[in-house]
Amino acid sequence: MSTDGTTDARAGGDPLIEFRHVTRRFSSGRGSAVTAVDDVSFTVDKGEVYGVIGFSGAGKSTLIRLINGLERPTSGIITVLGHEVSGLSESKLRHVRSRIGMVFQQFNLFQSRNVAGNVAYPLRVAGWGKADRERRVHELLEFVGLADKAKAFPEQLSGGQKQRVGIARALAVKPDVLLADESTSALDPSTTGEVLRLLRRANEELGITIVAITHEMEVIRSIADRVAVMDKGKIIEEGRVYDIFSNPRDDGEVTFVGSALKDRPTPEDIGRIRQHTTGRLVTVSLKDSSAVGSVLGRAAEHGVAFEIVHGGMNTTKNASFGLLTLALEGEHHAVQRFVETMKAATPVQEVRDGEEVPR
Amino acid sequence: MIDTYRNLDWDYYGPELFDALGETIQMVVFAFAISAWIGLTLGLLLYTTRAGGLLANAPVFWTVNFLVNTIRPIPFIILIAALQPVTISMLGTGIGNTAVIHAMVWASSFGIARIVEQNLVTIDPGVIEAARAMGASRTRIIFTVILPEAFGPLILGFTFVIIAMIDMSALAGIVGGGGLGNFAIVEGYQRFRPEVTWLAVAAVIVMVHLLQILGNLAARKVLRR
Numbered sequence: 001m002s003t004d005g006t007t008d009a010r011a012g013g014d015p016l017i018e019f020r021h022v023t024r025r026f027s028s029g030r031g032s033a034v035t036a037v038d039d040v041s042f043t044v045d046k047g048e049v050y051g052v053i054g055f056s057g058a059g060k061s062t063l064i065r066l067i068n069g070l071e072r073p074t075s076g077i078i079t080v081l082g083h084e085v086s087g088l089s090e091s092k093l094r095h096v097r098s099r100i101g102m103v104f105q106q107f108n109l110f111q112s113r114n115v116a117g118n119v120a121y122p123l124r125v126a127g128w129g130k131a132d133r134e135r136r137v138h139e140l141l142e143f144v145g146l147a148d149k150a151k152a153f154p155e156q157l158s159g160g161q162k163q164r165v166g167i168a169r170a171l172a173v174k175p176d177v178l179l180a181d182e183s184t185s186a187l188d189p190s191t192t193g194e195v196l197r198l199l200r201r202a203n204e205e206l207g208i209t210i211v212a213i214t215h216e217m218e219v220i221r222s223i224a225d226r227v228a229v230m231d232k233g234k235i236i237e238e239g240r241v242y243d244i245f246s247n248p249r250d251d252g253e254v255t256f257v258g259s260a261l262k263d264r265p266t267p268e269d270i271g272r273i274r275q276h277t278t279g280r281l282v283t284v285s286l287k288d289s290s291a292v293g294s295v296l297g298r299a300a301e302h303g304v305a306f307e308i309v310h311g312g313m314n315t316t317k318n319a320s321f322g323l324l325t326l327a328l329e330g331e332h333h334a335v336q337r338f339v340e341t342m343k344a345a346t347p348v349q350e351v352r353d354g355e356e357v358p359r
Numbered sequence: 360m361i362d363t364y365r366n367l368d369w370d371y372y373g374p375e376l377f378d379a380l381g382e383t384i385q386m387v388v389f390a391f392a393i394s395a396w397i398g399l400t401l402g403l404l405l406y407t408t409r410a411g412g413l414l415a416n417a418p419v420f421w422t423v424n425f426l427v428n429t430i431r432p433i434p435f436i437i438l439i440a441a442l443q444p445v446t447i448s449m450l451g452t453g454i455g456n457t458a459v460i461h462a463m464v465w466a467s468s469f470g471i472a473r474i475v476e477q478n479l480v481t482i483d484p485g486v487i488e489a490a491r492a493m494g495a496s497r498t499r500i501i502f503t504v505i506l507p508e509a510f511g512p513l514i515l516g517f518t519f520v521i522i523a524m525i526d527m528s529a530l531a532g533i534v535g536g537g538g539l540g541n542f543a544i545v546e547g548y549q550r551f552r553p554e555v556t557w558l559a560v561a562a563v564i565v566m567v568h569l570l571q572i573l574g575n576l577a578a579r580k581v582l583r584r
Contacts, residue, residue: 068492090497097494108485112507112581121503122493153583169489179492 014082015043016177016209017050017067022076022086024062036062037073038233044211046176049203049317051224051241052213059233060213064179067211068100069093081176098126101170101208103199105182107162109154115141115165116150122172140168144198160191167198171206178202180212184219196222200317221245221316242319263312263323267354273309274353279327280335281351284342286313286322295345296326302338304330325351363554372546372555379542380562386456386528386538390463391521397464398471398520401427403501405472406479413487413497413505423472431469435527438466439534454535463527467520474516482508511582518574522567529563539563 024037036059044050054060065071066078069085078086083096101122109118116137123133141147144164154162163183170178180199184192200223202208212219220227220241227244229237237244264283265273273281286292299306310325328335342348401423407413408420433441439462446461447453482505490504506513529540539559547556 070488070491094494094496097492100492102489102492104485104489106483106485108483108489110486110489110504110508111483112510121490121495124503125490125493125495125499155583169493173493 016046017044018079020077022073022078025074035233040235042228046209047207048225049210049223051220051227052230053220054230058230060230064181064213068097098173099175100177101175102179103166103170103183105185107166109162109165111154114151114153118165119168119172126173144168159187160194163195178208178210182214199223241316245316265310265325270353277327279329282326283349283351284324285347292346295342303334304328304338376558379539383528383538386460387524390460394464394467394471397468399475401472402475405476427469427472435466436530438462456536458534459531459536463524467524471520478509478512478516511578514574514578521570
């Protein structure tokens with residue numbers, strides 16, 4: 001299946017999900033059309049967490065609904081779990097859907113059923129017997145930590161609890177894929193962490209492949225292995241989360257990564273820093289592999305004194321990186337030699353008064 | 360006033376009122392037992408066949424919508440008269456309580472259709488999407504998601520319809536039917552005995568209050584608030 005060479009090399013088998021030149025256009029009367037998804041191609045491999053990030057209106061919701069056939073493509077081919085879902089009828093799709101769980105931004109719990117009833121619903125759809133259903137519901141509620149809420153109704157739960165019920169329901173029939181549609185966007189920061197940890201456990205302990213769409217960088221950073229940045233219906237950047245965070249490239253994405261990374265001083269920060277130092281200001285990249293610390297340790301040997309005036313670290317699922325802003329004081333040539341030494345170890349950028357630090 | 364009722368010939372009016380009440384209940388129960396199903400089906404059709412609905416189908420939607428809009432606004436007294444040929448061909452007679460029940464079924468079915476539709480559109484489309492995402496069939500979604508999710512409001516809607524049907528049944532006298540309406544007009548109004556009319560009024564009021572209380576209790580239980 002991976003004949004066009006776009007498949008990520010680290011996965012052994014066929015991709016679980018494959019989009020080939022998929023477009024979804026909505027006609028909105030009076031002849032005008034909106035292209036929600038525009039010639040998108042990507043693959044998701046078994047066992048990975050694939051994040052899609054973008055501003056609202058970027059087409060993420062449509063994209064994720066194309067995977068389980070809630071939306072149909074205008075053109076292009078979508079293969080999920082070996083089935084070409086773009087060509088299946090609504091009734092044939094049901095079989096594929098039963099292997100894909102979905103979690104929603106607004107939880108979408110059945111108000112007419114209690115927690116246990118909500119979790120049992122997909123099991124009923126899949127034709128499980130009563131005893132099996134009860135055992136599985138109990139198991140799932142244990143997994144999400146809500147065993148004591150089985151008889152509660154949705155309106156009696158907090159947002160985080162509702163989403164945990166949503167996750168238990170999505171995991172009920174042991175799906176191969178979990179689709180997370182802005183699963184934490186309606187939650188406050190502390191419950192967001194709770195739900196993200198749960199998604200991560202579903203991925204790590206149950207081996208479920210997850211596709212998560214979000215506008216929150218936090219979500220991508222804490223659970224995704226790979227990320228696609230979506231803007232105006234197109235995927236404008238795709239790669240491993242660490243790479244895309246530490247080396248942002250394209251315009252649409254800079255604003256996104258920038259919104260999440262508070263690691264470089266703003267012009268206002270620089271103005272404030274200038275009140276305390278006259279030294280040369282530089283930013284130094286920190287990565288797991290760079291040995292910035294040992295270079296800084298030898299500053300005195302160069303006759304240079306340094307002060308850390310700004311900095312920020314960011315952590316992804318499996319790596320961290322950041323940026324330090326230093327004020328260097330000393331004889332002009334000594335400072336220059338010291339900067340050259342640092343440049344040998346890690347990228348260094350000049351900080352100019354009143355200007356943004358470029359990425 | 361009280362004397363008036365004290366002097367009322369209860370041996371005559373008591374059984375008469377009781378019979379009239381029985382006939383009203385009979386007409387409403389029979390008509391509702393039929394129209395509830397027709398109305399529910401039509402309402403579900405309106406809701407599911409609309410654009411973006413589960414069974415989106417423009418021709419079906421527009422046909423049902425047109426039928427509902429055509430029949431529902433006809434004043435009931437005119438509908439009874441207008442339906443005469445249909446009533447006679449279906450039941451062999453155009454008069455009596457059965458003829459009234461027939462007209463009530465027509466009027467209330469289309470009324471219920473609209474009320475069902477109005478209650479169903481308030482369902483969060485997200486829960487239907489969730490059920491679709493789980494692989495539930497459309498039939499299953501209708502019976503296990505759409506109807507249960509709207510059950511509370513539907514109870515209130517049906518209570519409203521039953522009360523409207525008591526109103527309809529009061530016109531039965533027009534085609535020789537009985538019931539409280541006929542009792543009030545024939546025994547009270549036409550014999551210049553307003554206190555007899557008020558007996559019928561009181562019976563209707565008690566009936567409506569009881570129904571509304573029952574409806575509210577049931578809806579409250581289903582909605583858990």
